Amino acid sequence: MTGIANLKELLTRNLRQSGIYIAFVAIVVLFTALTGGTLLGPTNVTNLVLQYSYILILAIGMVIIIIGGHIDLSVGSVVALTGAVAAVVVIREGLPWWVGVLAAVGTGLLVGAWQGFWVAYVGIPAFIVTLAGMLLFRGLTLQVLNNISLSPFPSEYSQIASGFLNGLLGGYGYDTFTLVIFAIGILGFAYNSWRNRRARIAYNQPVEAGPLFVLKLVVIAAVVMWFAWQLATSRGLPLVLIILGVLVMAYTLVTKHSVFGRHVYAIGGNLAAAQLSGVRVKRVNFWMFVNMGFLSAIAGIVFSARSSAAQPAAGNALELDAIAACFIGGAAVTGGIGTVTGAMVGGLIMAVMSNGMSLMGIDQSVQQIVKGIVLLLAVAFDVWNKKRAAAAR
Amino acid sequence: MAETAPTNILEMRGITKTFPGVKALQDVNLSVTRGEIHAICGENGAGKSTLMKVLSGVYPHGTYEGDIVLDGENAEFGSINDSEARGVVIIHQELALVPYLSIAENIFLGNERRRAGGAIDWNRTNQEAAQLLERVGLKEDPTVPVSVLGVGKQQLIEIAKAISKDVRLLILDEPTAALNDNDSEHLLDLLRQFQGQGITSIMISHKLAEIAEIADRTTIIRDGRSIETIEMNGPGAPEGNLQDRIIRGMVGRDLEHRYPERESHPGEEVLRVEDWTVYHPTQQGRVIVDRANLNVRAGEVVGIAGLMGAGRTELAMSLFGRSYGRDISGKAYVHGKEIDPKTVPDAIRSGIAYVSEDRKQYGLNLIEDIRRNISAASLDRLAKNGWVNEHEELKVAGEYRESMNIRTPSVLVEVNKLSGGNQQKVVLSKWLNTKPEVLILDEPTRGIDVGAKYEIYTIINKLVADGKAVLVISSELPELLGICDRIYTLAFGRITGEVDVASATQEGLMALMTQENQS
Numbered sequence: 001m002t003g004i005a006n007l008k009e010l011l012t013r014n015l016r017q018s019g020i021y022i023a024f025v026a027i028v029v030l031f032t033a034l035t036g037g038t039l040l041g042p043t044n045v046t047n048l049v050l051q052y053s054y055i056l057i058l059a060i061g062m063v064i065i066i067i068g069g070h071i072d073l074s075v076g077s078v079v080a081l082t083g084a085v086a087a088v089v090v091i092r093e094g095l096p097w098w099v100g101v102l103a104a105v106g107t108g109l110l111v112g113a114w115q116g117f118w119v120a121y122v123g124i125p126a127f128i129v130t131l132a133g134m135l136l137f138r139g140l141t142l143q144v145l146n147n148i149s150l151s152p153f154p155s156e157y158s159q160i161a162s163g164f165l166n167g168l169l170g171g172y173g174y175d176t177f178t179l180v181i182f183a184i185g186i187l188g189f190a191y192n193s194w195r196n197r198r199a200r201i202a203y204n205q206p207v208e209a210g211p212l213f214v215l216k217l218v219v220i221a222a223v224v225m226w227f228a229w230q231l232a233t234s235r236g237l238p239l240v241l242i243i244l245g246v247l248v249m250a251y252t253l254v255t256k257h258s259v260f261g262r263h264v265y266a267i268g269g270n271l272a273a274a275q276l277s278g279v280r281v282k283r284v285n286f287w288m289f290v291n292m293g294f295l296s297a298i299a300g301i302v303f304s305a306r307s308s309a310a311q312p313a314a315g316n317a318l319e320l321d322a323i324a325a326c327f328i329g330g331a332a333v334t335g336g337i338g339t340v341t342g343a344m345v346g347g348l349i350m351a352v353m354s355n356g357m358s359l360m361g362i363d364q365s366v367q368q369i370v371k372g373i374v375l376l377l378a379v380a381f382d383v384w385n386k387k388r389a390a391a392a393r
Numbered sequence: 394m395a396e397t398a399p400t401n402i403l404e405m406r407g408i409t410k411t412f413p414g415v416k417a418l419q420d421v422n423l424s425v426t427r428g429e430i431h432a433i434c435g436e437n438g439a440g441k442s443t444l445m446k447v448l449s450g451v452y453p454h455g456t457y458e459g460d461i462v463l464d465g466e467n468a469e470f471g472s473i474n475d476s477e478a479r480g481v482v483i484i485h486q487e488l489a490l491v492p493y494l495s496i497a498e499n500i501f502l503g504n505e506r507r508r509a510g511g512a513i514d515w516n517r518t519n520q521e522a523a524q525l526l527e528r529v530g531l532k533e534d535p536t537v538p539v540s541v542l543g544v545g546k547q548q549l550i551e552i553a554k555a556i557s558k559d560v561r562l563l564i565l566d567e568p569t570a571a572l573n574d575n576d577s578e579h580l581l582d583l584l585r586q587f588q589g590q591g592i593t594s595i596m597i598s599h600k601l602a603e604i605a606e607i608a609d610r611t612t613i614i615r616d617g618r619s620i621e622t623i624e625m626n627g628p629g630a631p632e633g634n635l636q637d638r639i640i641r642g643m644v645g646r647d648l649e650h651r652y653p654e655r656e657s658h659p660g661e662e663v664l665r666v667e668d669w670t671v672y673h674p675t676q677q678g679r680v681i682v683d684r685a686n687l688n689v690r691a692g693e694v695v696g697i698a699g700l701m702g703a704g705r706t707e708l709a710m711s712l713f714g715r716s717y718g719r720d721i722s723g724k725a726y727v728h729g730k731e732i733d734p735k736t737v738p739d740a741i742r743s744g745i746a747y748v749s750e751d752r753k754q755y756g757l758n759l760i761e762d763i764r765r766n767i768s769a770a771s772l773d774r775l776a777k778n779g780w781v782n783e784h785e786e787l788k789v790a791g792e793y794r795e796s797m798n799i800r801t802p803s804v805l806v807e808v809n810k811l812s813g814g815n816q817q818k819v820v821l822s823k824w825l826n827t828k829p830e831v832l833i834l835d836e837p838t839r840g841i842d843v844g845a846k847y848e849i850y851t852i853i854n855k856l857v858a859d860g861k862a863v864l865v866i867s868s869e870l871p872e873l874l875g876i877c878d879r880i881y882t883l884a885f886g887r888i889t890g891e892v893d894v895a896s897a898t899q900e901g902l903m904a905l906m907t908q909e910n911q912s
Contacts, residue, residue, distance in 0.1 A: 199784070257783065259776045266769055269758035276716060276747065276755050277770040277823070278738040336760050 019381065020330055020345050027349055031356030039356050042234035045227065050161065050306065052351035053240040054079065054299040056344055058322035059329075060251050061295035063343035066326045067255070068288050069268040069335030070119065070126035074111075074133030075296045075322055079315030080141040082107050082300030087150040087310030090157055097157040105297045111137060112293020113286075120285035134319070142312050151309030159239065161306035166236025174232040181237060182228035185245075186221045193217060240302055247298070252340045264288060268335030324371070325350055328378040349374070401462075402427040402562060402593050403448075408459035410443055410452060417443045418457070421619045423612055425562070430584055430594045432608035432625075434601070434639055436700075436868060440617040441597045442486070445564050449483040450476040463562075480561035484551045486570060492540035497522035499539055500554045525553040529583060544676070545576030552583065556592075563587065564595045569603060570702050581607050599700045601636040601907050613642035636907070637900070644870055644899035652875030653847065655854045659878060660691035662729070663862035664745075664831045669723035671704075671711040681707045681718060683886040689831060689862040694853060696873035696894075697866045698902050699883035705866045706750050708883070709833045713747035714740035727830055741770065744830030748820055748837060750866075752813075756820040759809040763801060764790035766808050766819050771826040793822035798848065814845025821852060832856065835866045850876050870899045882906050 032039045058075050065072050082104040090100035111133070118129040152158070168177040193213075200207050207213070231237060255261040263284045266274040275281055299318075304310050329346025331338030350371060357367045403425040410418040418440045425431045435441050446452050448461060450470030461468045463479055470476040473483075490499050497519045506517045522535035529549045539547055548568060555563055565584075569577040577600075584594050584607060598604055604611060605625065613620040620642050624630045631638050665688040673679035682704045689695045699705045710717035712725060714737035725732050727744050734740035740747075749755035757766055767790045768775055775786050790804040797818040801811060808819055817837065824832060834853070838846040853876060857863055867873050873880050873894075880897055882890040882905035890905040 199787075257781055259772045259779050259781060262765065262769075262772055262781060265761065265765075266758055269760050270754075272755045273749075273758055274769070276713070276737060276749060278714075278736075278741045278827075279769075280736070280738065332760075336758065 019385075020328065020342060020349070020378075024345050024349050024352075027352055027356075031352055031359075035356055035359045038359050039352070040230070042230045044355070044359070045230040046234045046238065048351055048355050049231075049238055049241050049244075051355070052347065053161075053238075053244050054302045054306075055318060055321045055325060055351070056244055056347045057247060057295055057299040057302065058318060059325040059343040059347045060247055060340055061292040062319075062322040063326045063329070063331055063338045063340055064251070064255065064264055065126070065288055065292055066323070066331045066333075067268045067335060067338045068264045068285065069271065070285070070288070071323065072115075072126065072130045072289070072292050073319050074115065074130040074137055075292065075299070076315040076318035076320075077134045077137035077141065078108060078111050078293065078296035079300040079303050079318055080310075080312070081111065081137045081144065082297040083304030083314055084141045084144045084150070084310045084312075086157070086301060086304055087153065088144055090153060091150045091310075097154055100153075100157060101160075101301055104301050105294065108293040108295075108297025108300065109290060110293070111296070112290035115293070116286035116289030119289060120282040126289075141314075145310060145312050147312060149309050149311040151307075153305060153308045158305050158308045160243075161240055161302050163239040164236040165239065165242070174229070175236040176232075178232040178237040179225075179228050182224060186224055190217050190221070243298070243302070247295070248340060248344060255340055260284065260287065265336060268332075268337070270336070321347075321350060324375045327382070328375060330382065332382065333379065346378075400427050401425065402464060404460075404462040405444070405448065406460045406462070408444065408447055408457055408461075410440075410447055410457040417617055418447070419617045421459070421614065421617070423619060424622075425593060425595060426610070428588060428591055428593055429609040430588055430596065430607055432604040432611040433595060433597045433614060434599075434604065434611055434643055435614035436643055436870070439614045439643075441614050442566055443617075444614065445483060445566060445595070445597065448476070449473055449481055449564060451483075477558050480559055481564070482555040482558055482560040482562070483564040484548075484555060484566065484568065486566040488544075488547050488551055490539045490547055490550060493538055495536045495538055496526070496533060496542075496550055497535035499550060500525060500535075500557055502554075504558065521557070522553070525557055526550075528556060529553045530579065543576075544571045545573065545579070548572060548576070548580060549583075552580075556587075560592060562593050562595065566597045567599065567701075568596065569598065569600060577603065599702075599907065600909070601639055602909060604639070605635045611639060613639065615643060637904070640900050640903040640907070644903055652872075653851050653854055655694075655857070655876075657693070657857075657878050659693040660860065662688050663691050663727060664689040664864070665726040665729075666712065667724045667726075669708065669712070669725070670721070671707055671718035672720040674717065674719050681886055682711065685723070685883075685888050687881055687888065687891075689864050691860045691862055692857045693879070694857055694863045694865060694877045696877035696880040697864065697883055698870060698873055698880050698906055699866075700906055701868075702885075703883045703906070704886040705883055706835055709747055709835055709864070709866060710749075712740070713737065713745055713833065716747075741827050741829075744828075745833065746770075746824035746827055746829035746831070747833045748824050748835060750835040750839070752816055752820050756823075757808050757816060760807060762807055763794070763799065763804040763811070763819055767793055767804075767822045767826060770823050771828075774826070774828075789826060790822075793818075793826070797822050797852065812841075812845070814841040814848065817841055817845070817849060818852070821849075825856075829861070831862045831864065833864045833866070836868065837865065838867070838869070838872065846872075870902055873902075874899065882908075884908050 038044055062072060062075065085107045086100035086104040089095050089103045090097055115129050115133050118124050119126045165177060166175050169180060197207050197213060208216070255264070263274070263279045266277065266279055267281055267284060271281065300315070303315060325347035326338060326343045327333065327346070328349055329338070329342030329344070331343065353371060353374065354367060357370065401424050403423070405421065405423040408418050408421040409416070421440070421444055423444070433441050447457050450473050453471045454469035463481070468479060491502065494502070500522050501518055506514050506521060508514045519535050526533060526535060529552050531546060531549045531553070533542065533546065539550060542550070568580055572580065581603065584596070587594065596608070608625050610622055610624055612622045623638060623642070625635060667686055669682055669685040670680065671682040673681050685708055687695070697705050707717050711721050714734045715721055716737060732743040734743050734745065753759060758769065764787055768786045772781060775782055775789065787804065793799065794801065794804050799815050799818045799822070801815065808816055811819065838849050853863055865873065865877060874897060877894050880892050880894060880902065881888050882892070882902055884906050889908045892902065
């Protein structure tokens, strides 16, 4: 097989996956050009991470829900509720910041268990349960806050969203620690890819040609180190990015390698077959929603810490951004297909578009129109791709 | 043969219908005399329903070969609407009523009675519906929703709907399959009444007694071909028992597939089922499996023969972790130890594996690769503390690919890219990896080609040689006779016979399979 044919085969075979990476790069390039480079400036890259982190955190939970064949419309309200609970505990009652964090997480788990119960054990479609939840938890937020916002959080709490690790290892105008962390990450990624490649070769699976493999790693390493450099020369490593990084890695492992993750894909792929294969469908559905509640709580903490306040209207319409991120990232509306990485890239596409358009001073109304069209096109692509695959059979 | 009597309302000539890879109908001829009740008989999958779908335009003109002549005129139906416009109406086996609409609304659905201006004329709708209900002998208020009615009455509403369209040729696909004796009797009376009014009927049925009672002529379809048309009464009728005559026509085929040789050494009993009774999950009080008793020994292949709706799949699925039915009673034993599998994981742990009838719907995750489909039912075995050992998983998949001869470049290929035979091998691998004691195979060779069938039989032989117990459900009698040691026959939810394969004949089995209640 020649290198070119190899590359082409690789691209077409993984069009669904590689398509969004290509789209992501194109959008970054486009907006970098349109904003005269501001988009990729050190301050803006840092801002981008801080601004969209909670949507990405929500998208991790949401993609699991969507792979399982459900949907969750309530996460915006749950973000508000968990933030409100934390604010009441920390600001009104004056308890330490970590008690607030625990209270928020506890609330999120309870919310998840509530919704999971109705979806899994009563058998009400998730669309209805979470639509009810959207109203219910928004109402509870208003009750908890007595209809007014609570602020400000003590600085320890706000640090969660706005804190940076900087100067731990020193540096000259840049943060060495950030660079080291990213370098370790790249080495880990490279080692893992190499191991996978060897395993595939050992099992006679097709792999890309050696030079192509190395080239791919080098390009990824260069892009990531460039990103690290931007952070390091700005304010250092944001705490939020560490939280996000840990979550993404943990959930990538869970979805790909755990029995739970497999069962989620099996349920979304063919519910009847999963049931007849001994998957405890109810239990898995229940825990999917508990997990979504947990991640909503984390997002709620980050959100409230970022604005250093709990507001009655916090997190409005966040669920739509999270859902859009998953679908743009290649998740299938019918369930069974999707990845955490895909959802992250989908979320970043939305983030770069919003951020880029804001930098250009484009009106909010136009931004909404553009985002709506992008979502539509992404899913249309998915449908088209499926038909194409069916025709090729 | 050659004469085309003007008395024929319908002539279907040389109908051939091909689906990708399968010839469902081949050169089928059918002629129906005006005003008669014409029965169509054949085994499951013989092509009866396909033929009726060709006739009613479900498969439009151009997707099949051959001619349909209606009233001496060539008919080229592009859709169901075309055939209904010519007075040909089909009532499918699965009733197509909207449960929350009223009787009258259902009768005129798509054919609404309107005022000038387009609004529905409710007075006329309900009044005409009441007249139609009277014609079919149903005393119900046309404004009640059909969901409150039983199956028998719903069937009558379908018929009312048909006659509202000025039907001249009524096609009924197993109209009495879901009905009790009283409702069946009423329906047959109705057909006779219609006959008096000049409506011709074509009826597909498995109930031979009923056919013998009502039909004027019977056409037999076998393996996609029209075999013969039998006069049911009058001077042309054959001597002897009519039902036996029909059975002979239905099964009288040569053994076209070969079956691999196997030496049978049945060991001790592995599975025993006693007084197993299952009720319909939603229809209160309808018995689906009635006090079934059976057993399977190690190294033995036991068959279950039964026609559609006899309760074969329901029996298997209710055993497999109560995946079907309600109010299940009876006892089950594996290796002499009583088991009570309330869930599928329980059943798998008890050593039962069920390879489902429809592999695409119930057996496989089509958008997933071979490897993960094979591991899907045995992840617990392949995982430690909740994490899947993927190297082991890949190795296991590779081993099954070898031993089952799954033809694929790699086990990472999505299963929807495989042929039916290879898909079936993936499903078998999935269940073998749960290390079962008993395998229940539901229609293991449906929709796969002859070569792959042979391979599946070979695999079954290998399994019993290893001391497994295998229970095979199949609609194909030659297949059961070719691979089984013993065969149970199931009819209308009851086990009507247990036959040693050495003394079994297709005719004998078919007679047991069509034997109606006598309890």
